[in-house]
Amino acid sequence: MSLDRSLEMSAMIPAQDLPGILSAVARGQTHATDLSREAAHALFAEWLSGHLSALAQGALWTAFRFKGESTDELLGFVAATEDSLTPLAPPSALRPVVFPSYNGARRHANLLPLLALLLARQGVPVLIHGTYGGIAADADLRLLDHDPSDRTTSGEILADLGFAPAASRHAVHDQLARHHLAYVPLDVLHPRLAAILALRRQLGVRSSVHTVIKLFNPFAGPAVRCAAVTHPPYLARMRAFFVAAGATALVLRGTEGEPVTHPRRRPALIGIEAGCEREWFPEDRTPLAKSPDLPADRGAPKTCQFIEEVLAGQRPLPSTLRDQAACLLVMSGAAPDLATACARIDHAQHPIRRRSR
Template sequence: MTLTQAEHPFAEFIKILGKGKKGARPLTQDEAYRAMTMILADEVLPIQLGAFLMLMRVKEETCEELAGFVTAVRECLQFTPSIQVDLDWSSYAGKRRHLPWFLLSTLLLAENGIKVFMHGAGGHTQGRVYTEKALESLGIAAAESLQQAEQQLVARNFSYLSLEHICRPLFDMINLRPTMGLRSPVHTLVRLLNPLAASHSIQGIFHPGYRQVHQHAALLLGEKDMAVLKGEGGETERNPDVDCLVQSVAAGELSDETWPAMFPRRHMKEDELDPQRMLALWRGDWQDEYAEASVIGTLAIALKLLQKAASQDEAHALANTYWHSRSRGYLGV
């Protein structure tokens, strides 16, 4: 007699997502939390993980699912921050049309006493310049643990840490992109992690529809002050050539604000992505109006989020002051 094989516990979540057009539904926040908890505990078969990630990709994540996923990851980290961080800045997309000018925005914040913790992952998509490599070109070494990140934040108000050293299972999943040919929910949830519990957070996305999902997920997670924008190339960087809608949680309330384009015409993409140009721009050895506007415009959004300015005009004025008074020999090293 053939014995009936017991159903795998994780099959529950695959069934919820995959029952077809009429039977399928999104996960509740609790179901998403339980599913991610099992994934992080390595209680899921590889074939189940692939099916789960792609079913989520086809239907796209809800804010409740993201909140459940992020809660599970935060619990798994088991890390209690020992310092107060001002701004969590996610960086997972990489740049392919322009250099990551937003890095200079974060270094200006750090130079002016604001602690910025940046986390990301690089190399999962060909032809892009990723943050960790760009920082190396500027002489800035990445941290190798959350503890070391805190030490760097105390020493220089800035630290970058790869997802590899925050949550290895998520890092492995995000690097499945070349295998699957598609992004997965991991690319979204990592932007919301805020692993050092910064008082403010800022995120960039590529697909405009994800702005509101991030915004509402942050509200469910209890974030008090966060901002999400359609960033250049999907990074947290304002494109000065177009209007920029920033959707936020401000003091625990939802808020939307449009920042107008800084130029009447669009600029051509850069002819080459040489990170040394970032150093040259900072030192004043090379000028480029798009690059400078990108740095200042991105910085202005961050300053307003941080309540350093009450209006867009004040934020731009302060950002200009930071830029023109920068120490040209300083790069946060």
């Protein structure tokens, strides 16, 4: 659907209709009424347009926080998001892999950049979007979601490795073409969505937009979306969304909310393609015989050192990351099967040279 059509649909929800919408969705989990896909699309298009008052935005944010989103509502919200976005051009014949990275690490090292580099070395285009390195003049839009002072973000780690955040859409295309890897702040990728996400700083709780940023496809063609959550009910909700959307995605219980497997214990890795689910790997429930070799702390310097040593073959790659990378290689079209994907990963370790910023 075109942006003009999206804005036309947003006119279906004038300000005087918002009380009726809020009356339907703000009755809690037991008595609330779900919106249709079309109504959800129109509502979120209006929100993205910036036409809703601060009072209405806060009310909707809180209402959906308590109610939760139905599959049709998520389909409408995500469709409105994609309609209001100028999509990125696919950089190659392979499906790009998209990682939403908005939590960072507080307790363990953030190894999402390692996973991204494993894929990029196989020629798979990898796009990570998050909150680090924003360019907006408004400090709240640069920080977007929460204060990052106690977290180590994927953007920070990649910057230390020489992959600076893209400051424009042109830079995203350039980095994907040259390195098969780009990190882009949300306020560069989708400023309208970033403005809504920034409400977290004022309202203090998460809401629908935190789910939407994990689900939307920023490319003009098919992409492999890698989506992760911490709480099982949200995992089921994301799986239902991707099945209904007929999308290609890898869904998992992430590490501290980041879309990467925990290096000590592999969660179930569920692939979704053309509306069908496939369990690539089951959850690993076996007793841990030996703790894997991991970074000394979660800070960026030690994490970068660990990543470089793994890619150089000086440290073993955690098997859980190998499994996830293999799934994504197959889903992107870079490998015909898991056995081939694993073999390519095992033979690809060589030193990484830091790039100038």
